[in-house]
Amino acid sequence: MKSSSGTVGIVIVSHSPLVAEGTADMVRQMVGDSVPLAWSGGNPAGGLGTSMASILGAIETVWSEAGVAVFVDLGGAETNSEMAIEALGPPRAGQVAICNAPLVEGAVIAAAEAAGGAPLARVVATAEELSP
Template sequence: MVGIVLISHSPALAEGAAELARAMGVGKAVVEPAGGDVDGGLGTSIELVEHAVARADAGDGVLLLADLGSSVLTARTFIEDAEDAGDVAVLLADAPLVEGAVAAASMAATGAGLAAVRDAAEAARDHRKLR
């Protein structure tokens, strides 16, 4: 199953969004938070992302979702390092954090592949538009 990691500047936001996504993923999806800095404050941490990816990886890849600018940079840096090491297939979704996480978890719970889980997360952006 594809794992999901939520990268946020806030530990509470990452944990809350992960809790919601897991519930909406019928408890099957593996959704791990990577929020805040290593001291538990606001910020981002590549170390926390590494640990969350290790927990989320079941062999089918891991999708990253990030909340703001430097968390996106942290995700991209992690992906570059992972590609160089050849350890795990990792993609970053261009998606809203909460809606994307819920959509990704729902898709991952079906056993879909990494690209389909990313596509589901990114499609969540369109469902949010007010017309």
């Protein structure tokens, strides 16, 4: 599924489905429905972990030509997100960025930037300013 919006999409990836869904809920409450938003959490069996296929599905859900910013909680989430991005293939893979930012705060700040119409590079830079 592709987003019809020209707004940068946000994907939240966590090893915990509850953390991923809760973070997405917080983002939605802060910025409303103006930003394409999806989450992926847990492994296929419903336990802790991540799934490359689920992450790819989340990216596809929020996809637009404006790009997608992905927020991850731990190393495995980042690795599976990288594989999902590679699976998109060129040129779309070049329009997806994993943000080196705190999961919750980064996603909220990025969504606020995206809601204002900022391009992907600015959305990522703003979120990454939160990192120590």
